[in-house]
Amino acid sequence: MGLLDGKVVIVTGAGRGIGRECALLAAKAGAKVVVNDLGAGVGGADEGSAGPAEETAADIRAAGGEAVSNSESVSSMAAVQGMVEQAMDTFGGLHAIINPAGILRDGMFHKMSDADWDAVIETHLRGAYNVCRASIEHFRKQEDGAYVLFTSTSGLIGNIGQANYAAAKLGVMGLSRIVAMEGMSKNVRSNIIAPFAWTRMIATIPVKDEASAARVERMKNGMRADQVAQLAVALCAPAAQTSGQIFAVRGNEVVLFDQPRPVRSVARMEGWTPDTLIEQALPSMRASYTELGASASVFPYDPI
Numbered sequence: 001m002g003l004l005d006g007k008v009v010i011v012t013g014a015g016r017g018i019g020r021e022c023a024l025l026a027a028k029a030g031a032k033v034v035v036n037d038l039g040a041g042v043g044g045a046d047e048g049s050a051g052p053a054e055e056t057a058a059d060i061r062a063a064g065g066e067a068v069s070n071s072e073s074v075s076s077m078a079a080v081q082g083m084v085e086q087a088m089d090t091f092g093g094l095h096a097i098i099n100p101a102g103i104l105r106d107g108m109f110h111k112m113s114d115a116d117w118d119a120v121i122e123t124h125l126r127g128a129y130n131v132c133r134a135s136i137e138h139f140r141k142q143e144d145g146a147y148v149l150f151t152s153t154s155g156l157i158g159n160i161g162q163a164n165y166a167a168a169k170l171g172v173m174g175l176s177r178i179v180a181m182e183g184m185s186k187n188v189r190s191n192i193i194a195p196f197a198w199t200r201m202i203a204t205i206p207v208k209d210e211a212s213a214a215r216v217e218r219m220k221n222g223m224r225a226d227q228v229a230q231l232a233v234a235l236c237a238p239a240a241q242t243s244g245q246i247f248a249v250r251g252n253e254v255v256l257f258d259q260p261r262p263v264r265s266v267a268r269m270e271g272w273t274p275d276t277l278i279e280q281a282l283p284s285m286r287a288s289y290t291e292l293g294a295s296a297s298v299f300p301y302d303p304i
Helices: 017-028 051-062 077-091 114-133 136-142 153-158 163-186 210-222 225-236 274-288
Strands: 008-011 032-036 067-070 096-099 145-150 188-196 246-250 253-256
Touching: 008 017, 008 077, 017 032, 017 051, 017 096, 017 225, 032 051, 032 077, 051 067, 067 077, 077 114, 096 114, 096 225, 114 145, 114 163, 136 145, 136 163, 136 188, 145 163, 145 225, 153 163, 153 188, 163 188, 188 225, 225 246
Parallel strands: 008 032, 008 096, 032 067, 096 145, 145 188, 188 246
Antiparallel strands: 246 253
């Protein structure tokens, strides 16, 4: 028996990269899959194509699985509602959604255009909202459902030149947390994954020096999309018994992230003023500050 026998799963962004590997593995685990991919470029501005989604679906069918393709955008609520309806009409149900679909519009914040901000927020944060909102009532009614949403260390830790992406991905963290909390009594689960993997999106990161070139090369050779898919598919299964968590996958390493909790507090019985805060409170907490390094400073070692 497969881990997802009898389940129906929607996988977004499944024409390439992480989404494709998730769709293939979900089908291998026994799921019937709606393969979604807009078929656009990494920036989301190119004209879409039904080809990538249908290619993945065809590969699943050729391997003996069941799959249909969908080439709509997760940024449209009507389109996502159509994906849910397609799953119900074609396969008679829906039990999980894996949502790695995304775009990048990188740039320094002081030079960022409104269009680049809006496009990334619409795809990543609005897209995550859409897939959850379009299916949550169905999941609650059947008392079974799982979301595997995708965050990024760009949001959890930070990365220069990705303010729009970081804001969207940290928003996904908050969304997943509330969906998990509200869904607990109805067996509706939500988790997020920050993936380290070589994808078209990672390939767009500028290489400006030898250190960044070496880091990109390590990612290309040591951190693959299929490694991320293993955890994504596992989290779709009720047997995982996991909800409300933040994971990262880095090669063969699975990381559980903590979530914001107080780390230090100071009190002054007579209350604080701006001057006393600067003189006393801030210096006393400074040793507990989080440094401003990017993800490479948190993960300085080669992938396992």
